[in-house]
Amino acid sequence: MKVSYHKILLQKRFPLKISRFVSASCYNVFVRVEKDGIVGWGESVPGETGAQNAEQIISELEKLVETNINDKSISEIESLSRELKISAGSYAGLDIALWDWKAKKANMPLHALLGLPIPKTKTSLTIGIMSPESVIDRVPLLFDNSTAKYLKIKLGSPEGIDADKIMYEQVLESSKPYNLGLRVDANGGWNTENAKHMIEWLSKRHCDYVEQPLAQGKEKDLKTLYENRLLPIFVDESCRYSQDIIEYSQWVDGVNLKLMKSGGITEGLRVLATAKAFGLETMIGCMSESSISISAAASISGHIDHIDLDSHYNLKPDPASGAKMVNGVTMPRISPGHGAFLTNENQI
Ligand SMILES: [Mg+2]
Numbered sequence: 001m002k003v004s005y006h007k008i009l010l011q012k013r014f015p016l017k018i019s020r021f022v023s024a025s026c027y028n029v030f031v032r033v034e035k036d037g038i039v040g041w042g043e044s045v046p047g048e049t050g051a052q053n054a055e056q057i058i059s060e061l062e063k064l065v066e067t068n069i070n071d072k073s074i075s076e077i078e079s080l081s082r083e084l085k086i087s088a089g090s091y092a093g094l095d096i097a098l099w100d101w102k103a104k105k106a107n108m109p110l111h112a113l114l115g116l117p118i119p120k121t122k123t124s125l126t127i128g129i130m131s132p133e134s135v136i137d138r139v140p141l142l143f144d145n146s147t148a149k150y151l152k153i154k155l156g157s158p159e160g161i162d163a164d165k166i167m168y169e170q171v172l173e174s175s176k177p178y179n180l181g182l183r184v185d186a187n188g189g190w191n192t193e194n195a196k197h198m199i200e201w202l203s204k205r206h207c208d209y210v211e212q213p214l215a216q217g218k219e220k221d222l223k224t225l226y227e228n229r230l231l232p233i234f235v236d237e238s239c240r241y242s243q244d245i246i247e248y249s250q251w252v253d254g255v256n257l258k259l260m261k262s263g264g265i266t267e268g269l270r271v272l273a274t275a276k277a278f279g280l281e282t283m284i285g286c287m288s289e290s291s292i293s294i295s296a297a298a299s300i301s302g303h304i305d306h307i308d309l310d311s312h313y314n315l316k317p318d319p320a321s322g323a324k325m326v327n328g329v330t331m332p333r334i335s336p337g338h339g340a341f342l343t344n345e346n347q348i
């Protein structure tokens with residue numbers, strides 16, 4: 001199997017501010033595998049759960065591929081990546097490419113190869129931390145020409161919960177004409193006291209659920225928050241691998257899977273199965289990803305309760321072609337594999 005790596009700059013139409021940082025652009029690594037005349041595509045994103053930058057992603061994956069992965073199964077290659085301590089965000093690109101290749105080899109869409117239905121749950125679009133004035137401008141830009149029906153609001157502002165409330169009140173007002181379902185992601189920006197207060201406050205203001213109220217590492221405090229909660233609580237940063245779920249399964253309502261945190265589809269499927277085994281709801285989200293890894297995520301989203309696959313809609317431009325919004329659903333192209341590819345291979 002021939003493996004090659006292509007570093008491409010992704011720029012966001014609107015920079016995204018969350019509780020811990022602002023992201024406007026990043027270099028992602030596109031992983032191309034080729035064997036028997038069939039090409040598979042994957043994508044790795046640097047960041048908190050992966051390598052620091054594109055160069056590190058490439059050197060980590062080269063180390064893994066040098067061990068001769070040719071005769072190994074995808075799960076054997078994944079185990080090897082753990083042994084070699086390849087970061088999850090790096091390995092995700094190879095794992096996605098291998099599954100794309102496998103489904104193309106079988107001449108089946110990836111969702112069908114995995115025995116999953118096509119997705120039917122509508123995605124949310126995301127609005128970062130911003131001033132109320134910016135909310136007034138941004139909400140129509142996102143929803144005027146969109147069939148999306150959910151809005152995820154980033155709170156946990158470094159300026160405190162008063163700033164969160166002012167922003168949320170404006171979102172509530174600006175989103176009324178679009179009849180949207182609202183959900184909040186604090187990205188760990190609250191302490192326990194503020195989280196308790198905000199959950200109660202949001203429960204009276206049409207919020208469906210709250211994601212990652214407490215910082216990663218504060219999972220034990222979820223217990224206090226969970227008792228008598230007025231909204232469902234999901235974790236995101238606190239959930240990377242399936243075995244993480246055991247620690248807090250009694251104190252959350254659901255978990256958010258991201259392929260860049262789990263290291264791709266192989267472990268992603270385990271995260272979903274584990275969450276279901278513990279009776280939890282499931283969500284799938286994304287990082288700064290193009291439609292290549294979004295298409296892989298969309299391909300496994302058929303049984304997932306809440307969908308947040310929107311990063312590729314915010315790229316200027318998306319270097320790839322793949323999953324598109326169809327009646328509010330981020331839908332993979334129905335063709336062999338995950339259905340996405342780099343639009344212009346000459347760009348690599
Ligand atoms: Mg999140």
